[in-house]
Amino acid sequence: MKIGFINIPFKEGFTIKSLFSFEKTPTNLLVAVFTLALLASFVVGVAMFLTHGHHAYNVTREHPWGLLLAVYIFFVVSSTGLCIIGSLGDVFGFKDYMMISKRAIFGSIVTILAGFAVILFEIGHPVTMLIYNVLSPGLTSAIWWMGTLYGLYLTFMIIEFYFLLNNDMKKAKIFGLTGLLVGLAAHSNLGSVFGFLNARPISNGVYYPTYFILTAFITGVFLAFIVMGFRYKLNFPAKAKVMLEGLAKIQGLLISILIFFVTWKMLTDIYGGMPNRSEVAVHILGSWTFQAEVLLAMVLPLLVVLTTMGRKPVLMFWASMIGMVGIFFMRYNLVHDTQLKPLQMLKIKEYQLAPEWIHYFPSPAEMLISAGGLGLCIAMYYVGTKMFNLDEEEGH
Amino acid sequence: MARYGMVLDYKNCINCKACEVACKEENGILMGADKHRIWVGTGEIEGQYPLLDLTSNVFQPSQCQHCDDAPCEDVCPTQATFTDENGVVRVDVEKCILCTYCMNACPYDARYIEERTMTVDKCTFCTDTRLARGETTTACQNTCPTKVRIFGDLDDPNSEISEVLRVREHFSLKSHLGTNPKLFYLT
Amino acid sequence: MEVEISRRKFLQGTVAMSVVGATAATSLLSNEHAAPEKSGSVSFHATKTGTGKSHDVATLCEMCVNKCAALARVEDGVVTKLNPNPLFPKSKNMLCARGNAGIQALYDPDRLKYPMIRIGEKGEGKFKRVTWDEAYKAILNGTDKFPGLSKILDEEEDNRSSMLFCAGEGMAEHTFKQFYQAFGSANWLNHASICLQTVASGYGVTLGVYPQADLENAEYIIMAGANRAEAIVTPDTMDLFKRTKGRGAKLICVDPRFTNTAAKADKWLAIKPGTDLAFVLALTYVTLTEELQNKEYIEANFNGYEEYSKSVIENKYTPEWAEPITGVKAKDIYTIAREFAAAAPKAIYYPGRRSTFAKSDFQLRRAMAIFQALHGAIDNEGGLIFGSKLPLKEHEGLMPLYDRAQARAIVKSTDSKGHQGYDDCAVVSGGGSWISWRNHFLEDKMPYKVRGMFCYKHNPMMNMPNTTKTAEMLRKMELVVTIDTMPSDTVMYADVVLPECTYLERTDPVKTFGGVEPSFAVRNKVIDPMFETKPVIEILKGLTTKISKPLFEISKKHDEELQDLIDEEGEEKAYTEFDLTLPFVHSQEELNHHAVAMYIGAAEKLHHDGVFYPKQDEYYKQLAANKFQYYPEKKKYYSTRGGKPKTPSGKVECVLGSFTAKGIDAMPVWRDEYEFSVPAGKFKLLTGRHAQFTQSGTSNNAMLRDLMPENFIWINKRVAEQKGIKFADMIEVSSSIGKTQLKAYPTEKIAPDQVFFIHGFGEESEELTWAYKNGGNDNMIIEDHIEPVYGAAAMHETNVEIRKV
């Protein structure tokens, strides 16, 4: 389809109607119902937010950031991860990874859109944000940079995807590279949103900005397995197997590095003697969400890589599914643990226990909107597979 | 133009919370435990009855520190948080997008969400109420039974606050964070 | 200085009067125990001051007894802020939390708004809104549910004492009292016997006056059984805590609980409840045996010194004797006696206020007064002071003689002069003994029938031990008329409810405040009364206009003296002595004008500034942001009598011979029955104040409740642990007379054999949105013990059991 000089090569036979036709296998039906349920929960969650405002959320003065922010981070990290994976082929020219480029880049667009959709309902005044982000930019603010760079990043990703669709690999490469760089910058700024918080010793410092890039890469690899798994219904062609074996090995390396990161962070936190840090770290160590993160995002996937040497993509697919659950906990923990320690350690009411730890549990609205984010993501991705040819063009 | 600050002779404080109510009434703050610009912190006494440790008891009145290097201002994406010409750290309701980053960044838990505007709010040194009318005291200072607070211009060497800071030892809270608070506690 | 007005203004215009739904639990730091908010749509008024047109009205706070001076800011007819009025020497430019929250009392949605009469069963709280005229008529003639005054008085043959009058402390208590006097009853009860009776009388009979304490200049202060950091009394609270903690005044706090006063003290002595007398006697012993007393002063100003001295020494009230009784170390008693003497005469054994904790209280206060006097620290700078008082011109009341009116009910001796005693206490003071009165009434031990009562600004259902009995009393009263601002628990038992406007809506009688820096202060009306409420003076004007003539007719029928008088002077002339409307013909403003007429410019000044004293313009200065001069140092009334006590003899009375006849010790001596003991497994219940609440009167104040949602019971932490009680667990507290429930606060601030909770919570009136069943009600379980001299409620004589529910 052509609009002016823009040419969008839709998939052959794409019509609105074709959107609703798919092979009615039990799995597909299940996924369809699941997705619809998620979308419905988004609608319900948003309705709750619109009727009750922020009261629909369990965020408080002491814990102003809740699940929605965690889910936002989950999505934008996924996006950055997919962008990195996508870039392997079209930017860095690793031929093996070419086959996933388009899919990954499209995925990165979809995930960041889902992230934006979720955060839209966390930020109190999104319209004001658009205006004053420009009129009075807070240049010292990591959130400003993060938001602005992600905006740019999304633009570059779309352009890159456009050129990929049109098979203009040169331009795709240029925009891909720029997008990647901007994305990485945005991403480390997201880390610095936490890193800059000198009120919060547990997060303060250079750790998160770097760690974020690493975990993005890991997330990207997990998602690559999932995306390819769905694409080939776990029946991988030889070419994919080769690529996935490579990815699995990279993943093994990345996870190992991550484990080092986390171990050292924990050790320095606990034994660093920094007030407000070690007791928080000890508390984190004992929390089930952290244990879930370590087990699901690190230990299990690494075990699979090590035991199969990456040669069992189906197993890796399942490990990646589990891994993504672990990554979700990772994001949740990041947000929650940052706010664990009360800034005000004194009692301010007569009959109250002295504050010890800040508790938080997401409200139904927060959970519904978050689940909805996933629904949006799947739905958009599904529409993408219907509209565009996301496979590598033959003959290249 | 001034550089407002506050001195707290906090040992006077009897935890009566007159300051908290005065602030709420003067500045139209909503009810609710988490909606406060000002508070008095206490700890649970240490020791066993009747051998309690008198020194472990503190009543620590506090509010926004109006940091000269305010982390809340640094992290604000839209410059909604700003330091006004009198050194008062304030929030512009027009610009605040309620990202709540500042709430996370303030080391003193001085900020909360104002639910009518759905923006972040905090102590303003009564800028838009009392000071705007030309008054020279804040509601919390004025009402205090034991006269804990002295409010005034730190740049004016003749002001009472400057004089007190010259002659009496004082400290500020979490000063290691480099926030340079303009609330001073007399020892 | 340039200040910009924030854009926030658009929110509320110049004045915020938005009624906003209080928000549900978002509560912080949420340990699972975070107090759950009461559901239901509760509203309060958010007031924000503006920068537009406004005016200030000088008034006086009446959120508690202190009467601090306030400036009410009025914008568009709405009170938006209460600020301290710096001009008043008593309150020295302060308003406490309650004073600030007075706005919420004014705009409390639960306020009484209209006169009402009962249509349901007594105590059921079912009322019908009526006009004022109908309400007055109901008081006079009754309805099918209750008899009116005319029936009662006719049946009681004009015994005016068949109506009881009771009132809480307040600036207009005087106005109500005039009604009582004109009405001619002899039955008057007020807060005294549940408040300061024993301390006021103990000091009264010993020093001739209940003195003030010059805490601004004292160098050594023993504060026992008084909690000035939480039970706020001005100017004491303000003067004291600026100087403690090594800053000029050494404070010894003697309290079984670790209070906020203890937190500010240099030393805290955890005394066993009810044993203060032993402590003071031991201090006295040290003083006398170590000859630390001021001999010159004693020589000139004491009666019975030798006898008392002999008694203390011969009874061997040594610190070692006192140690096991009081739990206070002998060593500490020696030190304190010596330090006190060293600091004297700038040393104070603080008299206290709500004093009647134990049965020994009257003797305790006597011992305290004598101990103070032994050091000559009376009527001097830094000691106990008499101060000076500016005289007011009294407004003449009406006191008709009703021949049929009988003397105060339940007298012991029946001869006409000596109706001085109940059968359970020795002396009847002006305020009476509430508990004795109530119990005798319930037990039908009255010498005649009392059938109805008027209750002004008083909440007997909440304020007196043994609520069950109070409820019975109110049910038994055939006609209960309450004048209140809120639908209190007592109001629920009323037959006729007369809504008074709040203190911010009325002018009250000008009052003179004696002390080191004497002055007048007045409560000026800030805004017009809301709804159909009226000031008590106008309520009484309306009521007396309605009832005066008809009641006169009843007197005419039964009162032979009156018949004679009419025969002699004619009815019209005779009536002038019985015209109940007379005390209320003038407006309060006129009366106030009249009261200060002898001071030039005072009336205007009072109207404008709320405060007046001679040479005020010359003397008053603001010295710094927080410092004011009211009188120059030299002009202050630290000493007005050269230390001479105000007793009729002009001496400190150590021995009161006349008391022996009534079975009361003539001198303070220790008796074994005073000893503190608690049966195993039980706890002594203590009660008292909190800085953010005034008895039961503020329990429905949304702002104050926001500061502290409910009362918790203090239980020693180790005991709680043994019993498996955790913070905020619901506890049932029970005594021999009842039970109540509230949440647990395990703490080391209280002894293992005692529990404590704040008085004034747990009301039962469903009309009180915030206060209804909120927290525990102490008077449900405090047994109605009285001390033997004045019949004051001994509030800490009850043992309770606790149980987790």
Ligand SMILES: Nc1nc2c(c(=O)[nH]1)N[C@H]1C(S)=C(S)[C@@H](COP(=O)(O)OP(=O)(O)OC[C@H]3O[C@@H](n4cnc5c(=O)[nH]c(N)nc54)[C@H](O)[C@@H]3O)O[C@H]1N2
């Ligand atoms: N268990 C226990 N009992 C106690 C005490 C204790 O510590 N423990 N304290 C005792 C002491 S010291 C005292 S002084 C007494 C106090 O006992 P009360 O004199 O009964 O005082 P409150 O309990 O404050 O109740 C005051 C009543 O007056 C009403 N009121 C308030 N303002 C106005 C007004 O302007 N006009 C009218 N008409 N009514 C008004 C209120 O609504 C309320 O119903 O309680 C005593 N009772």
Ligand SMILES: Nc1nc2c(c(=O)[nH]1)N[C@H]1C(S)=C(S)[C@@H](COP(=O)(O)OP(=O)(O)OC[C@H]3O[C@@H](n4cnc5c(=O)[nH]c(N)nc54)[C@H](O)[C@@H]3O)O[C@H]1N2
């Ligand atoms: N904020 C506030 N201020 C008030 C009031 C109010 O309601 N709220 N009410 C006003 C009125 S009416 C009054 S009467 C006064 C009351 O003023 P206070 O008498 O000072 O106050 P309470 O809290 O009743 O009791 C004082 C202390 O005595 C302790 N105590 C109990 N038993 C004993 C004992 O046997 N020995 C010793 N040494 N201590 C004991 C209690 O633990 C308590 O801390 O406060 C006035 N000021």
Ligand code: SF4
């Ligand atoms: S008003 Fe003064 S004494 Fe009361 S809590 Fe506030 S600072 Fe402390």
Ligand code: SF4
């Ligand atoms: S105390 Fe907090 S809110 Fe106030 S200026 Fe400092 S960082 Fe900002």
Ligand code: SF4
């Ligand atoms: S919540 Fe408002 S004031 Fe705070 S950082 Fe965000 S935009 Fe700035």
Ligand code: SF4
């Ligand atoms: S200075 Fe004003 S705004 Fe700040 S805490 Fe005090 S009363 Fe509230």
Ligand code: SF4
């Ligand atoms: S002490 Fe508080 S409540 Fe009592 S009169 Fe003064 S300001 Fe009002």
Ligand SMILES: [Mo]
């Ligand atoms: Mo009292």
